[in-house]
Amino acid sequence: MVLAQGSSVIEAEGLGRRYADNWAVQDVDLRINKGEIFGLVGPDGSGKTTLLQLLAAILDPSSGRCRVLGYDTLRQASEVTSRIGYMAQGFTLYERLTVAENLAFSAKSRGVSSSLFASRREKLLAMAGLGSFLDRREGVLSGGMRKKLALCTNLVHEPPLLLLDEPGLGVDPLSRRELWRMLEAFGAGGTTIVLATSYMDEAERCDRVAFLDGGRIIAMGTPDELRAGVDGAVFSVRSNAPAAVEAALGGARNVLSLQWRPEEIHFVVDPSLGMPDELRVELGRTGRVEATVPSMDDVFVARSRSNDKEVLAKPVVLSGPLSGGGRDVPEQSVETRELSRRFESFIAVDHVSLDIGSGEIFGLLGANGAGKTTLIRMLCGLLPPTGGSARVAGVEVTRQPRFLRRRIGYMSQRFSLYPDLSVGENMAFFASAYGLRGRERRDAVDRTADLTGLQGLADDSVATLSGAVRQRLGLACSLLHHPAVLFLDEPTSGVDPLARFRFWRLIGGLAGAGTTVIVTTHNLEEAAYCDRLGLMHEGRLIALGDLSSLRAGLSGLAANTIEDVFLAYVEHSDEGAVAGGEAR
Amino acid sequence: MNLARVAAVIEKEAKEIIRDPITVATALLMPLVMLFLFGYAISLDVEDVAMGVLDQDRTPASRELADRFVRSGYFRLAASYGTAREVEMALQRNAVKIALVVPPGFQDRLAGNEIAPVQLLVDGTYSATANLVAAYAETIVSQYRGDTAPYVGVEARVWYNPSLRSVTYVIPGLFGVILLAFPPLLTALAIAREKETGSIQQIFASPITASEFLAGKLMPYVLIAFVQIVMVIVVGFLWFDVPLRGSLGLLLAAGLLYVFCTVGIGLLVSTVTQSQLAAMLLALIITLMPSFLFSGFLFPIFTMPYFLQLYTRLFPARYFVDFSRGLVLKGAGIPELWPSVALLLLYTLAVFALAVWRFKKKVA
């Protein structure tokens, strides 16, 4: 190896990449040392993926230079690509090949000798918990397993440098935990790891983090250093009049974001300007203001410059009852009795009984393949149940599906929109799909655009939107007809923290106006926003209740974080059963 | 080029193909369907043409004339009509393709050594057969005359395909057509699909070089295409009884070269397009349609306008169709056929050079 001990694995100077007139990455100076775990964070479209591709030497820089493992990425690209491991965003393995075949292809294409491969394979499979799925096709594995396998294929040649683009995207908490266990094991063994992420808990685990915005690195350092940089800009308010607090914050100029947490409102101000005195005084009148230790989420919020702050801080105000058709909606919005669905021999949803009241935010948590999506699809009338019954918004799901559809909104995992239509065209189309016409339709579109912060974007093409805006548009399209019940299937996966906070404020507003919201999520932090939670595991509903009662249910067990609670219930439910049935 | 890496790509690609039953079925069935379709359906042979007769003479001479049409083997008496209007209607309705109108006094004129005109009404919508029908009919009438005139006979000898069976000329041409029509279609999807799923990034960020990747992608499709050609050759010779006058070994060797060429075109299409849909439609326009229409397979090239004759040179099918007909039907060998083979070889090399040049291990 050309690389001398102790020198930098990556050295970039003035690195930039331009697409037409747009600089996706600009003026990046970077030194990453051997054995470091280095995180890249930043809003959607800030250039994380482009930077990783430049480092992987699969994209030529438009300016500057970069040496990776001692080789120039422009002139010696093949030297770089033949040494590193690179995991692109999404699922990029061959879905028709089995787990074993995908691994073998990776080893052969990198010239790993068969004896070496055999021993490494056993080690990797054991770490990833994939040992019993060798002959499964990659395409039928769960998202978490696919990601772990992708990581394994990039580790068979034990690369000195591993570049990972959003490895935790679409992966449930359990798998994500295992993924990180593997990363840290290799990191400890001297592998340098550079990863892009939108999960701040992942950023927290990195040795150093670079914050990208608009293609530039605007902050870089250890998580502690970054947090220190926004000290004094993060506050929480405890008050009996939250509406007044929100109004005060919404009116203030420096406030970057506010977030409802259990019993408090959390907000971030512009760190360069600090808390304005008049705001402090005003808030002091309604409640108790305290400076809080910043989290990486707060760092993210404070550092994101390119976001339109006007939209961000604007409070969600709902004029009139949003659930227009909701006057005759009964108290119980969703009622299921022993609801089941089996696919051939596989039971996806196993006798689930649930009652969800109007205006409730109900969170469904569970690993990939636990049955959350199948349950939601049944409640939307997309999939007929094979057993039991369900009433949604007063309508028997199997009896009157078309009547049901007027009363519910559904936003699927992929925010299915028409990429070749503009924002306005998508909204107008979905409005007319629900039978809205003329003035009624224009009003609905305007009001929903206003609510979801899409004003002025009507002519933008969906294909060019960032993930966060797309997600808001997806929500807008399922809200146009004032649904009584709203189903959201993993609405925030891959969305950065700021957009996530905003999204949840919206959801809170909708629920406040009487809409029932049923949401699935992988991000356990988000469980805090829900009124009640249902934990699903292997098709069964293993726990039901609000967060504190769920905690209380674990007598004698120390369960601080939501993740601990979740895992404790899963382990409890698995006792006696054979572990590891994650595959769909 | 590292052969172990090429082998790894080949193995991976082959497994993926085998696990896509629709593609495999298309790859194997389509050529056979085409073979049978063309073997049976595409024929311009004129036989049993439906003929209508309006006999206004009603004499032994007029009946004898009509009889001669039937005896010639080209015509079949579909109906006799009483009025000219009926004849017209029959042609309009497609009930007959030709009508023979014998006017009153036909026999008397013949007896009186006068010229006895006879009308032949031919449906000209499909001109290729209309020409033949008219020519045969005219010859039959011309030869129906007094026996005193001297007579020039024509002794036509058809070489290479004495019975003038369509199949005999269709099948050797079809070898060239099928291999340009289908392998590129499948191959074009091969790289476009990896671009769409993103798996190609994994290849970029690996030691596999561009030419190793292309070579590995190529081989399984070459194998499929070679199976296709063998299948078509075997069925063509055994089922349709096409004579093989040249060397089978030479045919297979040139077939292999041609297969490399057509699969290479598919790869080239794949490298210039971003989506599967675009790759497929481009393949439709530059390989599938021209292979049927501009290869000389059905439509003779010598009748095309000059600039379109040049256009046909853009597609390799024409060289292979020439080669294959020459070898199979005329029994020609390398001394006669080397120009076609040389052109194919050049073509193939150019396609590969272009594909390697176009394919960069970069995402943009």
Added chain:
Amino acid sequence: MGTRLAGLLLKETIQFLRDRVMLFLILWLYTVEIVICTLALSFEIEDMPLAVVDLDRTPASREIIDSFIVTEPFALAGYLASAAEATSWLQSGRARVALVIPKGLQRDLARGDTPALQLLLDGTNSNVAAQARGYALQIVGRYQSRHSIENVPAAGAQPVVRVWYNPDRTYTSFMVLSMVAVAALMVGVIYPAASIVREKETGTIEQLRVTPISIMELFVAKTFPTLVMGLLAVFPSLLIVWWFGVPMRGSLLLFLALTGLFLLSAIAIGVLVAAISRTQQQALLLSFFGLFPMMFLSGTLAPVESMPEALQTLSLASPLRHYMDVILGVFLKGAGLTDLWPQAVTLIAIGVPLFATATYIFTKRSA
């Protein structure tokens, strides 16, 4: 119902107009492809290279040779000394037909004997060979009747050939109309298939299914723009048809109405393909799988009459075959609805069950 349908139609129309790849394909098929094919493709033989071996070298032999050379089908490739030389020219492809005139032709004719000309044909393209033989017989026949009238007062039957509908017997009219029909079929099948399957792939179809839109509304919305566009695209083709000098003997309105019916049955095939396939790749492969046999079975290249009985029966199921009757009938024969109503009824009879099957599969699959 009206609002939903109007919204769907608007959406489909916008999407259609933004799909550049598809628009290019349609334009290509309806214009460039038609022009190229019409110019290039013909089964008529023209300037077929003819080698002549004249062993007689008399005025009679020269007259026969001239009557060959002046005609359109044949062009002189060269005079050769022997039949053996002619053979090698045929082998190498320098000549495709050879005329051998035996020694003593003029003498035999004068004596009243029947001398025989030899025609050597390259049969590798049997259609070409058969036509060349036909022409040769015709030329010799005419030579003979010319002489029998001049020399011998006793004359015989005289053929008067009248070719209807296409007096010049050009292949152009047939080809241009047939390519218009093929373009309509391809577009009618491929566009709806691709656009429905694309919604399956992006997942928007699932989003539609939680709205009150019914499957029938969805189908109508997918059908209508293709139909309208298919009809509009016919107009540039009509210009091309006119430019090639093909007459329009029937009614334009009737033509458009029946074209609409044909497009509907083609769209029905596309919708069925979409109902069966899950990915665009499958949809396109299936479309091609269906389209090509249909093209060749329906008399677009070779007449249906010369196919075996079984295939002729099979071709009755192809809407293209009936549409060929329509397009040739309206343009060349001036046929009206009284002649073409069976075709109209058949097109409906083919389209309706296809739509019904597609709806059934769609409802069942998505349940």
